[in-house]
Amino acid sequence: MIVFKKPKYVTVPQEDKKEMPEGLWSKCPKCGLIIYKKDMAKNLHVCIKCGYHFRIGVEERLQFTLDEGSFVECDAELVADNPLGFPNYPEKLAEVRQTTGLSEAVVTGEGSILGYRTVVGIMDSRFIMASMGAAVGEKVARAVERACERQLPLILFIASGGARMQEGMVALMQMAKTAVVLKHINAAGLLYVTVLTDPTTAGVSASFAMLGDIIIAEPGALIGFTGPRVIEQTIKQKLPEGFQTAEFLQQHGMIDLVVPRCKMRETLARILMLHQGREHSAGSP
């Protein structure tokens, strides 16, 4: 278990906001606390005051979850095409690749968690809100197939705004692709765990995200089919506090566990152990 030093923090009144050096400080959207970014990183990008889980990218997720140096990426060469010839989509992709350093919205590969080998996939919401086009669908499908080939469990960290509009029906059909391919993992008796992070909505939540044998979510994560703003516009009323949060889904029987980021690694390791037995761990947890 990793122990973190209690980070120092200061509270800055609202009106001083513009004087803060851009990029060094973050403001907690839930409690308003202004946090030094370095301190936040030490606390796994979780607010030290209220426990708000900031969104994190692939790199942080790997660092916080997998054994150091254990991850090997696969299928990195799979990237989006422009199957519909959608206007400005290639430009959009180029721009996002430039700013994020990512080639697509999901990174997949193999690694270990406290010694337990697993196939893993991590979605990154900075990449067009981790929307699912053909490349994302294909990478997820191949991760499932790899788990079957290698007789390993599969853990997917989900974040997504849904199907990628610019790939139209090709994107929508990735919902079917990623769902149907899971029949293999079921037939092989292999474990499939999904970790739903902020936000998990629409076409991705309504396909492979909700099909885990065990479904975990990070505290406070937005999870749903239709996004809250669209629901509010449609029903013309405010949604109740906490609607579509991880905790709300757990109350309604839709997910198994809400696990804070600081406990994610050991929780996943325990789930892997419970499905494989202790002797399967390569290291010593």
Added chain:
Amino acid sequence: MPAVLDFEKPLIELESKIAELTSFSEEKGLDLSDEIDNLKRRADELKSSIFANLTPWQQVQLARHPDRPNTEDYVRMLFEDFLELHGDRCYSDDPAIYGGIGLFQGTSVTVIGHLKGRDTKENVSRNFGMAHPEGFRKALRLMEQAEKFRRPVISFLDTPGAHCGIGAEERGQSQAIAQNLLRMSVLRIPIIVIVIGEGGSGGALALGVGNRTLMLEHAIFSVITPEGCASILWKDAARAREAAEALKLTAQDLLSLRIVDEVVPEPLGGAHRDPYAAADLLRKSLARNLESLKDVPPEELVQRRYAKYRNIGSVGG
């Protein structure tokens, strides 16, 4: 008064002129057959030229046409002794999803589909064909029952999308759709999907994993409504026309993209102008497709269906 789309107007006007002239000639006992024949010829030409050059946005309007035959209409025209079945056995009966058993040319089949209303009142009670989780679960229940009795499933797609609201989220809209996608893929019976009107995103796809996907000529199938796409991408819902073009949502486009397997022709002018002719054309296609799957062993049905969805989407790199 039937709904009339803008681009249909010149045609409707010409047709009413013909009707007027015909009744006038009968009343007065005058022979105006030359003029009438002339106008009829012009009407036919006009109809051909309008429908040969439909824009994607016009296709969207046709697909949503309030007089377009809905799932219940096709069931009435295509199946005998249809018996509607109700409920998901968990929560309730969703009127946005229609389903039951009927005979198609003498063979028992299970039919499911989204059901839009005929008028405002029915649309309100059927939620405009937008299903709740219990609707998707009812459809799945009926499909799994079809598997038990080795009945083919015919699934009609016609919905603006899955229902969006508090109850739907509480009862697991995402979970219900995801389950249907996975469980439809392993059913050991033939499944034929027919997009008859509006194929709206995940709510349509939840009934849409089949061995064969047929699409009516003027139906659409889209990841998002053109209005939704325009307002998200360009912050302007008024640019829906442009979005309709970019989204490649017409039957012809989706045939080229190999998302659908076959385009079912409609009578000239669209299914709403002649529902019986539309049903006849669909019957032919449905019979041929059912026949082609009749003797395929169950494992192979599952395998072929799997391969179809596993292979959708071209990726560079």
